[in-house]
Amino acid sequence: MLWETVRLAFTAIIRNALRSFLTVLGVVIGVAAVIAMVTVGQGSSEQVSSNVESLGTNVLVLRSGARMMGPGTRDTAPAFKLADVEALRELTVLSAVAPVVSASETAVYGNTNRSTSITGTTSDYLEIGGWEIARGRGFTTLEDKSGANVCIIGETVRTSLFGATDSTGETIRVKAISCEVIGLLTAKGAGSFGQDQDDIIIMPVRTVQRRLIGDQDVASVSMQLASGVSTDRGISEIETLMRERRRIEIGEEDDFSVTDMKEIASMLNSVNSVLTGLLSSVAAVSLLVGGIGIMNIMLVSVTERTREIGIRLAVGAQAGQVLMQFLVEAVVLSVIGGVIGILTGLGLAYVAARIMVIPFAPNASVVLLAFVFSAVVGVIFGYFPARAAARLDPIEALRHQ
Amino acid sequence: MTAPLIELRGITRTYGEGEAMVRALDGVDLIIREGEFVAIMGPSGSGKSTAMNIIGCLDRPSGGHYLFNGVEVATLDQDQRALLRRNYLGFVFQGFNLLARTTALENVELPLIYKGQPRAEREVRAREALNRVGLEGREHHHPSQLSGGQQQRVAIARALAGEPMVMLADEPTGNLDTTRSREIMELLRRLNREEGLTIVMVTHEEDMAAFASRLVVFTDGRVVRDEPVTEGAA
Numbered sequence: 002m003l004w005e006t007v008r009l010a011f012t013a014i015i016r017n018a019l020r021s022f023l024t025v026l027g028v029v030i031g032v033a034a035v036i037a038m039v040t041v042g043q044g045s046s047e048q049v050s051s052n053v054e055s056l057g058t059n060v061l062v063l064r065s066g067a068r069m070m071g072p073g074t075r076d077t078a079p080a081f082k083l084a085d086v087e088a089l090r091e092l093t094v095l096s097a098v099a100p101v102v103s104a105s106e107t108a109v110y111g112n113t114n115r116s117t118s119i120t121g122t123t124s125d126y127l128e129i130g131g132w133e134i135a136r137g138r139g140f141t142t143l144e145d146k147s148g149a150n151v152c153i154i155g156e157t158v159r160t161s162l163f164g165a166t167d168s169t170g171e172t173i174r175v176k177a178i179s180c181e182v183i184g185l186l187t188a189k190g191a192g193s194f195g196q197d198q199d200d201i202i203i204m205p206v207r208t209v210q211r212r213l214i215g216d217q218d219v220a221s222v223s224m225q226l227a228s229g230v231s232t233d234r235g236i237s238e239i240e241t242l243m244r245e246r247r248r249i250e251i252g253e254e255d256d257f258s259v260t261d262m263k264e265i266a267s268m269l270n271s272v273n274s275v276l277t278g279l280l281s282s283v284a285a286v287s288l289l290v291g292g293i294g295i296m297n298i299m300l301v302s303v304t305e306r307t308r309e310i311g312i313r314l315a316v317g318a319q320a321g322q323v324l325m326q327f328l329v330e331a332v333v334l335s336v337i338g339g340v341i342g343i344l345t346g347l348g349l350a351y352v353a354a355r356i357m358v359i360p361f362a363p364n365a366s367v368v369l370l371a372f373v374f375s376a377v378v379g380v381i382f383g384y385f386p387a388r389a390a391a392r393l394d395p396i397e398a399l400r401h402q
Numbered sequence: 403m404t405a406p407l408i409e410l411r412g413i414t415r416t417y418g419e420g421e422a423m424v425r426a427l428d429g430v431d432l433i434i435r436e437g438e439f440v441a442i443m444g445p446s447g448s449g450k451s452t453a454m455n456i457i458g459c460l461d462r463p464s465g466g467h468y469l470f471n472g473v474e475v476a477t478l479d480q481d482q483r484a485l486l487r488r489n490y491l492g493f494v495f496q497g498f499n500l501l502a503r504t505t506a507l508e509n510v511e512l513p514l515i516y517k518g519q520p521r522a523e524r525e526v527r528a529r530e531a532l533n534r535v536g537l538e539g540r541e542h543h544h545p546s547q548l549s550g551g552q553q554q555r556v557a558i559a560r561a562l563a564g565e566p567m568v569m570l571a572d573e574p575t576g577n578l579d580t581t582r583s584r585e586i587m588e589l590l591r592r593l594n595r596e597e598g599l600t601i602v603m604v605t606h607e608e609d610m611a612a613f614a615s616r617l618v619v620f621t622d623g624r625v626v627r628d629e630p631v632t633e634g635a636a
Contacts, residue, residue, distance in 0.1 A: 005515060005518075009515065012508075016503045016504060017503070305502070308499070309501060311499070312499050312500075312501060312512075313512070313516075314460075314484065314487075315458075315460060315487065315493050315499070316487070316488070316493070316512050316513035316516065316560065316564070317484055317485070317487045317488020317489070317491075317513050317516045317517070317564070318484060318488075318516045319480075319481045319484040319485070319516075320480055320481065320484070321481070322516065394460060394461050394462060395459075395460040395461075395487075396455045396460040396461045399460070399495070399499060
């Protein structure tokens, strides 16, 4: 008899195809939306954490200009020179110091070209930024000092200029510089703001200063704290040194700033958690909308179902048998909807993760929560009107308008 | 003499309470024996349909005794009444009450499903029942593809399929034109005469009542006339 009841439920599902479809759709929308959004949120959260690690937690960046940049503050503050970098190198609290000069230029190889960002720095930069050389080599001390025409390129630049061929030893042209590609960086993927970190060419700082920009300025200095040195102590030593070198009187404001990467990391994290919260609320609304959809379909069909129940009771069905049929029907629809919803949601999240270049991070408890919620809504609104109808005298159910 | 198939003693049925209370049945005594074809007539609101629903265990009386085959029905619970409907009663309604989007064959099979008959046997029985009402070849039509008369035949086949002891028909011709109505009535009379099926039918048309063997007239919730139908009226 149970098997017969299950069969009855399936027959009813197929017979009322539109109603079944709409019910399933309600569940699918709710489940898929929640799963997709929360999974994407989690993925981007993981991405941020891994970026934060790759930034290096003991990295400090020195920039010209006051921390809170009002209008004009930057203009009046003098840029750093390589001499400042040398002075910083003397500090024992720092294990690596690298000047950074940036430019945006087009690199040309044969008849292909690519607009990319050129970073002028020293080999210390690779250590601070956690870069590794995949092929070839880094700059020699001599190349660092002299400003040789050599460069290290990122994976994106290599792919776009050289395609499948090996880039090492080839010569590319950036503006007036013809430089030899001596190394290839290991790919890092997207950065904290979604930018492509591998779209980069690194050259010795003097090369960029002289040949591309044409001055002696250093835009910023990246530094790595020596192990065991606290961030506060590092910052304070750097500030003391720079105030002295820049001749800032006691009581005067700094005309430079030292940023701790940890601060950026925590800022990114908080932005990210706001985003995740936002996505989750949208998902919760979708779940609600899906639930209301299920509810509507079930309530609208109550009249028809009540009459059907009356007919079944009249031909000798017991209330329990009718209820079992409706319960099975509701459960089956919810499960079908739930499974399709889970697959759709994970699929959407996977595609989104690929497009946004973030990790695909499905979360079992969210999948379960969304599924249970929709299933419960489906079962409640499928089952309880049926229960009310099955408790009537058959004649009442048959007369239901 | 064996117990009558249906015995109503002082049956009352009231709706509402206090001032607004309506007495639909006000002490009905009625005995129906096996093999009878009883037509119940009466003006609107006379309680004829209410009596029919009580006989069919679709509704419960407010007072009095109802014995079906000697068994007191008033003390049965919901599920036991369902079993009684399942095993002994067949219904035909004015509005057909077929399941929509469901073939004639499946509609007729419905009571057999609840009787727990295996699928193959169900189908044989349902086809048989459809043949008895002259609907061979329409097994796979949906109600919406059938005329009113054909739909009512499907309903009759559904009532027959369960091999009931009594068929209860509530205005079975109420939604049909005269020709269709007579066809349905002839079918019922044939089932009664040739197969000995007990039939209780509510109608408000004299012409249809003439097909029965006995006429019971209700007025204001009571039986006011109970007489055999004179032969040859139809």
